[in-house]
Amino acid sequence: MAKFxxxxxxxxxxxxxxxxxxxxxxxxxxxxxxxxxxxLLANFFPVEHTWLDKHETxxxxxxxxxxxxxxxxxxxxxxxxxxxxxxxxNPMADPYIIGMxxxxxxxxxxxxxxxxxxxxxxxxLAVLAIFVVYNISKVGGKVPVDTLLLSGIAIGSxxxxxxxxxxxxxxxxxxxxxxxxGGLWNASWExxxxxxxxxxxxxxxxxxxxxxxxxxxxxxEEAHYLGVDIEHVKRYVLVFSALVTAAAVSVSGIIGFVxxxxxxxxxxxxxxxxxxxxxxxxxxGAIFLVLCDTFSRTIIAPNELPVGVVTAMFGAPFFIYxxxxxxNSLYA
Amino acid sequence: xxxxxxxxxxxxxxxxxxxxxxxxxxxxxxxxxGPNGSGKTTMLKAITKVLKPTYGAVLIDGKDVxxxxxxxxxxxxxxxSQVISINFEFSVEDIVLMGRTPYIRSSESTEDIKIxxxxxxxxxxxxxxxxxxxxxxxxxxxxxxxxRALAQTPKILLLDEPTSHLDITNQIDVLNLVKEASRKGLVxxxxxxxxxxxxxxxxxxxxxxxGDVIATGTPRDVLTSSNIGVAFNLPVEVTENSKxxxxxxxxxxxxxxxxxxxR
Numbered sequence: 001m002a003k004f005x006x007x008x009x010x011x012x013x014x015x016x017x018x019x020x021x022x023x024x025x026x027x028x029x030x031x032x033x034x035x036x037x038x039x040l041l042a043n044f045f046p047v048e049h050t051w052l053d054k055h056e057t058x059x060x061x062x063x064x065x066x067x068x069x070x071x072x073x074x075x076x077x078x079x080x081x082x083x084x085x086x087x088x089x090n091p092m093a094d095p096y097i098i099g100m101x102x103x104x105x106x107x108x109x110x111x112x113x114x115x116x117x118x119x120x121x122x123x124x125l126a127v128l129a130i131f132v133v134y135n136i137s138k139v140g141g142k143v144p145v146d147t148l149l150l151s152g153i154a155i156g157s158x159x160x161x162x163x164x165x166x167x168x169x170x171x172x173x174x175x176x177x178x179x180x181x182g183g184l185w186n187a188s189w190e191x192x193x194x195x196x197x198x199x200x201x202x203x204x205x206x207x208x209x210x211x212x213x214x215x216x217x218x219x220x221e222e223a224h225y226l227g228v229d230i231e232h233v234k235r236y237v238l239v240f241s242a243l244v245t246a247a248a249v250s251v252s253g254i255i256g257f258v259x260x261x262x263x264x265x266x267x268x269x270x271x272x273x274x275x276x277x278x279x280x281x282x283x284x285g286a287i288f289l290v291l292c293d294t295f296s297r298t299i300i301a302p303n304e305l306p307v308g309v310v311t312a313m314f315g316a317p318f319f320i321y322x323x324x325x326x327x328n329s330l331y332a
Numbered sequence: 333x334x335x336x337x338x339x340x341x342x343x344x345x346x347x348x349x350x351x352x353x354x355x356x357x358x359x360x361x362x363x364x365x366g367p368n369g370s371g372k373t374t375m376l377k378a379i380t381k382v383l384k385p386t387y388g389a390v391l392i393d394g395k396d397v398x399x400x401x402x403x404x405x406x407x408x409x410x411x412x413s414q415v416i417s418i419n420f421e422f423s424v425e426d427i428v429l430m431g432r433t434p435y436i437r438s439s440e441s442t443e444d445i446k447i448x449x450x451x452x453x454x455x456x457x458x459x460x461x462x463x464x465x466x467x468x469x470x471x472x473x474x475x476x477x478x479x480r481a482l483a484q485t486p487k488i489l490l491l492d493e494p495t496s497h498l499d500i501t502n503q504i505d506v507l508n509l510v511k512e513a514s515r516k517g518l519v520x521x522x523x524x525x526x527x528x529x530x531x532x533x534x535x536x537x538x539x540x541x542x543g544d545v546i547a548t549g550t551p552r553d554v555l556t557s558s559n560i561g562v563a564f565n566l567p568v569e570v571t572e573n574s575k576x577x578x579x580x581x582x583x584x585x586x587x588x589x590x591x592x593x594x595r
Contacts, residue, residue: 208438211436218415224380225409226484227402227403271421
């Protein structure tokens with residue numbers, strides 16, 4: 001493991017902590033980062049009580065769960081994107097491209113229309129979409145990558161069409177549309193608890209496949225010769241990418257861009273070794289979404305921009321800059 | 333010992349291998365030769381269970397590969413295939429360490445690293461260990477792939493045209509490495525296109541045509557002008573090369589029209 005890579009991961013971890021503290025401090029009520037840090041630390045250590053109780057309520061009750069949720073969602077989407085790109089050896093791959101987002105959106109729309117729990121419905125349909133896509137692309141016990149991508153796009157279009165129909169027929173379509181645009185305004189500790197457990201579990205499982213994903217970059221046949229059970233890796237990486245993405249999407253709606261672009265940016269910075277690339281992507285995804293979310297909730301306060309709009313508006317130009325700077329292609 | 337017994341492979345209706353038998357022992361370099369499409373690569377794929385035989389069996393020390401997990405096969409059989417390039421920026425050390433994959437549970441042990449380093453030294457590329465794989469020449473890359481195969485600490489080394497895109501010096505270097513590995517107790521089975529290199533380096537040669545074994549035995553017995561004529565449909569002349577103590581195969585060609593003669 002390269003020393004450079006390790007120090008990048010360490011630096012990103014420190015940046016994430018600073019970003020979480022400072023972004024919890026930012027909002028309509030002015031609370032200094034120092035006081036914010038004290039309030040946060042008071043949960044773990046005895047700290048002299050020098051702040052207003054209402055500030056503590058704002059920090060702990062409102063802002064912190066939102067900032068943490070943004071970190072978890074960003075980390076989850078980015079890790080899953082990283083896993084999918086490595087697995088499918090395709091720079092266009094992210095958890096959305098194989099039908100997850102369409103499944104989640106349909107689940108949410110059904111939830112709104114049929115008065116069912118929206119999070120649960122979107123989670124279930126996202127997982128169901130992956131399951132259907134995986135089984136459609138299965139040919140004689142194997143899942144060829146191109147078939148997987150194509151059937152993902154096909155199923156995705158089908159589900160999107162159904163969602164459009166529901167929006168068209170719905171009595172209050174704006175709710176569905178807002179959900180699809182993606183946002184973290186519903187953040188609460190309860191949501192955070194369920195989501196974070198699923199995301200931490202899924203991400204840690206994906207980390208365990210880092211070495212095998214590295215070997216699979218050499219090609220499926222080479223990986224087979226090196227003793228990697230390719231179909232097993234495909235199945236598990238797909239399932240756990242789906243799990244963390246569904247957990248994220250069910251609370252945040254569809255936030256584009258993070259899962260696709262952050263892993264690319266990190267690959268340009270730290271190289272293709274998933275042992276480094278995975279944690280670097282997770283941390284960078286978390287940092288990125290926390291920053292974007294703060295921007296989206298403050299820029300036109302008291303209103304909010306959908307965070308998906310912000311992620312694309314900041315991320316795309318930066319990514320284009322990196323892409324131009326680097327001459328050779330990402331995947332040959 | 334590698335033993336292939338009555339191996340037949342069909343792709344749909346087409347028979348690619350027909351009742352093949354072959355034995356390869358420790359310390360032996362066995363060459364598989366034959367024209368394109370004669371079933372050489374298919375045979376290697378059957379040995380590593382990439383393809384399942386229609387009939388017959390492949391035995392490694394008496395054990396059928398079909399009863400082995402891919403992990404277990406990788407501990408016994410290493411494959412050096414024709415890798416033209418690797419486009420991911422791994423270091424040479426990382427690529428060679430990937431040979432330890434069948435043994436690694438979660439992360440590599442110091443033992444794994446030591447074996448990988450030994451493999452780098454055996455193949456004379458230790459000095460390249462920190463270089464990126466994307467920056468190597470064809471000859472260096474092929475040596476990295478052989479080092480990775482040795483890091484698998486296999487009993488059997490399979491090579492699929494390991495030298496076909498290398499210059500003559502690198503071809504000889506690579507085959508010397510392979511020969512040395514075999515002398516240390518590996519079973520080596522190599523698909524080789526160059527009949528003269530095959531004659532020189534192999535202890536035993538298996539000549540295929542259209543999925544049938546035409547002849548098996550020592551290079552001198554197998555590489556006769558009549559056998560090669562039948563297999564490749566090409567008239568050749570086989571002569572003795574007293575310097576290498578090996579045979580030399582040369583296609584019978586029309587006399588050249590020298591440019592100087594026309595002046």
